[in-house]
Amino acid sequence: MISNAVKEELRKIAGKDNFFDEIEERICYSYDGTTFKSKPDIVLKPANAQEVSHVLKVANREKIPVVPRGAGTGLSGGSVPIEGGIVLAMNRMKKILSIDEENLVAFVEPGVINEEFQKEVERRGLFYPPDPASQKMCTLGGNIAECAGGPHCLKYGVTRDYVLGLEAVLADGSIINTGGQVMKNVSGYDLTRLLIGSEGTLGVVTKIVLKLLPLPEDRRTILAAFSTMERAAETVSAIIASRLIPATLEFMDGVTVKVVEEFLKIGLPTTADALLLIEVDGKKEAVEIDYEKIMKICKDKGAVELKGARTSGERENLWKARRAVSAALGRICPLKLNEDVVVPRSKLPLLITKVKEICTEFGIKSANYGHAGDGNIHVNILIESRADDEMKKVEPALEKLYKEVVNLGGTISGEHGIGFLKSKYLALGAGVESVNVMRKIKDALDPNNILNPGKIFAVNPSSLSGEEKINSPRPSLTKRGDNSLSKGARKRVRGKE
Amino acid sequence: MISNAVKEELRKIAGKDNFFDEIEERICYSYDGTTFKSKPDIVLKPANAQEVSHVLKVANREKIPVVPRGAGTGLSGGSVPIEGGIVLAMNRMKKILSIDEENLVAFVEPGVINEEFQKEVERRGLFYPPDPASQKMCTLGGNIAECAGGPHCLKYGVTRDYVLGLEAVLADGSIINTGGQVMKNVSGYDLTRLLIGSEGTLGVVTKIVLKLLPLPEDRRTILAAFSTMERAAETVSAIIASRLIPATLEFMDGVTVKVVEEFLKIGLPTTADALLLIEVDGKKEAVEIDYEKIMKICKDKGAVELKGARTSGERENLWKARRAVSAALGRICPLKLNEDVVVPRSKLPLLITKVKEICTEFGIKSANYGHAGDGNIHVNILIESRADDEMKKVEPALEKLYKEVVNLGGTISGEHGIGFLKSKYLALGAGVESVNVMRKIKDALDPNNILNPGKIFAVNPSSLSGEEKINSPRPSLTKRGDNSLSKGARKRVRGKE
Numbered sequence: 001m002i003s004n005a006v007k008e009e010l011r012k013i014a015g016k017d018n019f020f021d022e023i024e025e026r027i028c029y030s031y032d033g034t035t036f037k038s039k040p041d042i043v044l045k046p047a048n049a050q051e052v053s054h055v056l057k058v059a060n061r062e063k064i065p066v067v068p069r070g071a072g073t074g075l076s077g078g079s080v081p082i083e084g085g086i087v088l089a090m091n092r093m094k095k096i097l098s099i100d101e102e103n104l105v106a107f108v109e110p111g112v113i114n115e116e117f118q119k120e121v122e123r124r125g126l127f128y129p130p131d132p133a134s135q136k137m138c139t140l141g142g143n144i145a146e147c148a149g150g151p152h153c154l155k156y157g158v159t160r161d162y163v164l165g166l167e168a169v170l171a172d173g174s175i176i177n178t179g180g181q182v183m184k185n186v187s188g189y190d191l192t193r194l195l196i197g198s199e200g201t202l203g204v205v206t207k208i209v210l211k212l213l214p215l216p217e218d219r220r221t222i223l224a225a226f227s228t229m230e231r232a233a234e235t236v237s238a239i240i241a242s243r244l245i246p247a248t249l250e251f252m253d254g255v256t257v258k259v260v261e262e263f264l265k266i267g268l269p270t271t272a273d274a275l276l277l278i279e280v281d282g283k284k285e286a287v288e289i290d291y292e293k294i295m296k297i298c299k300d301k302g303a304v305e306l307k308g309a310r311t312s313g314e315r316e317n318l319w320k321a322r323r324a325v326s327a328a329l330g331r332i333c334p335l336k337l338n339e340d341v342v343v344p345r346s347k348l349p350l351l352i353t354k355v356k357e358i359c360t361e362f363g364i365k366s367a368n369y370g371h372a373g374d375g376n377i378h379v380n381i382l383i384e385s386r387a388d389d390e391m392k393k394v395e396p397a398l399e400k401l402y403k404e405v406v407n408l409g410g411t412i413s414g415e416h417g418i419g420f421l422k423s424k425y426l427a428l429g430a431g432v433e434s435v436n437v438m439r440k441i442k443d444a445l446d447p448n449n450i451l452n453p454g455k456i457f458a459v460n461p462s463s464l465s466g467e468e469k470i471n472s473p474r475p476s477l478t479k480r481g482d483n484s485l486s487k488g489a490r491k492r493v494r495g496k497e
Numbered sequence: 498m499i500s501n502a503v504k505e506e507l508r509k510i511a512g513k514d515n516f517f518d519e520i521e522e523r524i525c526y527s528y529d530g531t532t533f534k535s536k537p538d539i540v541l542k543p544a545n546a547q548e549v550s551h552v553l554k555v556a557n558r559e560k561i562p563v564v565p566r567g568a569g570t571g572l573s574g575g576s577v578p579i580e581g582g583i584v585l586a587m588n589r590m591k592k593i594l595s596i597d598e599e600n601l602v603a604f605v606e607p608g609v610i611n612e613e614f615q616k617e618v619e620r621r622g623l624f625y626p627p628d629p630a631s632q633k634m635c636t637l638g639g640n641i642a643e644c645a646g647g648p649h650c651l652k653y654g655v656t657r658d659y660v661l662g663l664e665a666v667l668a669d670g671s672i673i674n675t676g677g678q679v680m681k682n683v684s685g686y687d688l689t690r691l692l693i694g695s696e697g698t699l700g701v702v703t704k705i706v707l708k709l710l711p712l713p714e715d716r717r718t719i720l721a722a723f724s725t726m727e728r729a730a731e732t733v734s735a736i737i738a739s740r741l742i743p744a745t746l747e748f749m750d751g752v753t754v755k756v757v758e759e760f761l762k763i764g765l766p767t768t769a770d771a772l773l774l775i776e777v778d779g780k781k782e783a784v785e786i787d788y789e790k791i792m793k794i795c796k797d798k799g800a801v802e803l804k805g806a807r808t809s810g811e812r813e814n815l816w817k818a819r820r821a822v823s824a825a826l827g828r829i830c831p832l833k834l835n836e837d838v839v840v841p842r843s844k845l846p847l848l849i850t851k852v853k854e855i856c857t858e859f860g861i862k863s864a865n866y867g868h869a870g871d872g873n874i875h876v877n878i879l880i881e882s883r884a885d886d887e888m889k890k891v892e893p894a895l896e897k898l899y900k901e902v903v904n905l906g907g908t909i910s911g912e913h914g915i916g917f918l919k920s921k922y923l924a925l926g927a928g929v930e931s932v933n934v935m936r937k938i939k940d941a942l943d944p945n946n947i948l949n950p951g952k953i954f955a956v957n958p959s960s961l962s963g964e965e966k967i968n969s970p971r972p973s974l975t976k977r978g979d980n981s982l983s984k985g986a987r988k989r990v991r992g993k994e
Contacts, residue, residue, distance in 0.1 A: 102734055102842070102843040103841040103842055104737065125740055157658070160690075161654070161658060170934065174930050175930065176930040177928050178927075178931055180906070180908045181906050182839040182841060182907055182911070183650075183871045183872070183911075184646050184868075184871050184873050184908075184911035185911060186644045186910050186915070187908050187909055187915060187926040188694075188915060188926075189695055189699075189934075189935045190644075190687075190690045190691060190693065190695075191931055191934060193687045193691070194686060194687060194691055194938075197683045197687055198686055198687075213742070214741065240600075243711035243712070245710070245711060283779075283783035283787075285782040285783055285786065286782055286783040342677075342681050343679065344597070344599075344679060345600055371681075374680045374681050375600075375680070410677070410679055411677045411681075411684050414679070414680075414681035415681060418685060426685055429684040429685075430675075430685045431673065433671050433672065433674075434674065434685065434688055437686075437688060437942065438686045440941040441938055441941060441942075442686075444938060444941035445937060
């Protein structure tokens with residue numbers, strides 16, 4: 001519980017219009033893109049790094065949890081305040097401070113929406129590639145917290161590859177500047193990348209320096225359907241083997257295709273077992289050559305349907321299916337668990353086979369789609385009811401999936417982060433020794449554990465050894481409540497559904 | 498001093514053929530590419546991570562400094578054992594373990610020579626871009642310790658952008674695996690990038706997983722001379738403004754051109770005040786277009802001489818001048834201090850003006866060259882004698898240079914690292930608060946400070962505050978001894994001079 005005196009102190013820092021402790025506001029900031037829910041005691045909307053610093057000094061003195069939050073679109077429970085405390089809603093800090101076209105560098109605040117930033121730089125003939133599916137809503141600060149990816153990251157890399165420097169506030173309220181605004185920098189430890197993907201557990205980002213690229217001159221898109229997953233996977237391998245790295249190389253399995261077609265009715269081949277969405281970009285002349293080369297590879301590998309797009313209108317049409325996946329799946333099933341595993345791309349068919357086996361074994365359904373070029377597949381477990389016995393099947397199925405992924409040389413999260421959802425499995429993915437190192441860093445920088453407590457690391461550290469590591473307490477799926485938030489309230493938080 | 502009993506213990510770990518405590522061997526491992534010298538007590542050549550782990554356990558117990566070393570080509574004193582102890586020479590661990598062509602990933606040991614690795618992947622039509630000037634000798638492990646760059650890093654990024662995962666041994670002897678072999682990974686803190694550029698102060702890298710690219714189909718090179726630095730800088734800006742990112746965009750100032758021409762006699766325009774070496778790569782058709790575009794920009798900006806290369810032989814000729822810079826400068830002057838500052842590329846003419854002003858003020862000479870596209874310039878202070886009064890001028894001149902660089906929005910090291918040479922200036926470049934965070938991480942992971950002590954951080958931490966930070970004790974230039982090592986002995990360590 002936070003005392004009235006401390007509440008008053010915090011209200012003064014942010015101003016009364018940016019301090020909230022009414023139940024309505026607390027509910028609005030109690031969840032993210034998962035189904036986890038937990039209310040904060042206070043919501044604060046700081047205006048600048050100084051205010052964040054003051055809040056953290058108070059919170060550190062009083063040992064109050066502080067959870068930084070962007071748009072709340074995260075898929076691992078990262079911004080859910082599971083121990084209550086203060087939610088720092090960073091949405092007021094949403095200025096694009098400057099875009100330096102000569103040096104291809106942008107300075108932004110963390111609350112800037114990813115898509116708005118992309119559009120702003122594109123107007124200047126520039127390009128910021130990371131494009132998570134939530135890009136219409138998610139913030140650049142949130143992207144940094146989770147090291148967000150997206151379809152373009154196959155060719156262009158993830159968020160970490162575009163951050164040159166950060167301003168961040170640490171648990172003790174000190175404001176640090178990491179990296180800089182230049183392309184090369186080896187002045188001490190890489191604190192920039194230590195903060196990226198640290199999910200708000202090490203600091204609150206208050207300013208971001210981003211690297212930009214020239215906007216590719218041209219783009220061409222291909223939609224190719226295959227009768228078997230193996231043929232689609234062979235096509236992916238053949239494209240890479242021909243020394244081509246497309247801008248995107250997206251995949252949907254047969255279940256996903258059917259669900260999307262039912263939703264959109266755009267004539268997708270519902271008998272196909274796998275669909276690839278491939279985009280090449282670059283100089284006009286080079287794009288034409290790559291496009292023809294990939295069309296030929298798809299034909300040679302037996303694509304049962306093949307559509308090409310040259311104009312931006314045609315391109316938009318082909319992307320419709322990929323963009324509708326999440327909404328289409330949400331429509332047929334009240335609860336889906338969006339997993340985010342990665343394997344070496346050549347292991348993709350093996351992964352899909354394993355997923356099917358696991359689903360059969362545990363009597364559950366899945367729809368799989370994602371970034372085939374990266375080997376980063378979103379395995380969506382479709383849960384048809386919230387009945388306890390249905391939910392109980394999922395946990396051991398996921399555990400088995402994670403083990404298979406690690407056996408295939410993969411990792412348990414490519415884009416979504418560990419958050420609360422996968423904290424129990426961190427050691428499985430990263431190794432017990434590495435987790436120990438991470439904990440030492442966390443303890444050194446946040447000794448009172450006020451920054452986003454309960455995230456990344458499992459609640460019970462002592463169980464993090466040997467086989468036990470994956471049997472340690474995990475947030476029970478059955479404890480995830482229904483989402484009782486009204487549509488209006490959700491809108492206020494997320495901007496849209 | 499290390500007791501005989503401990504020496505015996507260490508000898509047993511590495512085997513008697515890989516344990517050295519004779520003065521000849523100790524001298525061979527007493528220096529790097531700077532003029533610092535300090536002998537280790539023992540040189541050990543481990544064969545694998547287990548041996549490294551055993552050595553570190555003993556060293557940690559006995560509080561003996563351990564300095565990992567690749568080829569000793571570093572330019573910041575990073576591998577010089579300034580507090581004695583054990584040098585871990587990693588050269589025996591030099592296997593390319595595997596190259597996975599399907600997933601574009603390579604597994605290597607840290608002692609692999611950069612150029613040998615590049616050639617091996619090129620034979621398979623693949624590409625590993627980071628290409629420091631010392632690439633014929635330097636090791637991939639050393640590249641990781643310093644986050645090495647090179648001419649290709651303008652378009653392709655630095656070492657950090659190509660490391661997917663590491664195996665490393667920490668101060669307590671624990672062996673950790675960071676990252677993985679997949680392109681995306683957000684499973685806890687980014688320990689991979691925390692180790693990269695940490696200069697051997699946090700761990701000893703024993704295995705490396707590298708990302709590869711397809712080899713560009715074609716390359717074209719342009720050599721352009723300008724009568725003034727301003728015109729060369731305008732050309733750089735015009736190229737980037739035309740939304741082109743060449744593979745390399747190298748620069749030499751007039752002094753450097755003259756010195757190189759005297760050395761090579763290849764007809765360089767010695768009246769030019771600035772020379773640019775520009776290379777474009779990619780698909781044949783796109784390269785042709787970029788090449789013509791850049792030729793036109795150079796002409797429009799008034800290049801006084803312009804040479805293009807289409808064949809690899811012609812290309813090699815143009816690169817000769819750039820590659821000979823270091824040797825040519827070494828020839829005319831007994832001691833040069835190779836600085837490594839970075840500014841936003843648009844600030845390049847300002848930086849060069851400042852360098853000239855500083856040189857005039859302190860009565861010293863400089864030759865400047867480097868990576869214009871990155872704004873990463875090697876300011877070489879040419880020291881004509883080791884007389885005390887000559888040396889004494891250099892220190893305040895460098896201090897002034899660093900301050901100017903920071904004022905211009907730059908950083909004090911782009912490629913060479915902080916090491917011993919710049920430890921006093923770390924806070925100037927990174928900020929006092931960030932340095933405090935780095936120290937906390939170092940203390941948490943290496944509480945006995947056995948891993949490469951005296952590097953990155955200034956010897957006297959208490960002086961690291963406010964203005965005082967740049968007046969704290971720094972290794973005095975006058976203490977750098979003559980290099981008394983025989984030519985034969987040097988050859989044995991470095992492979993070549």
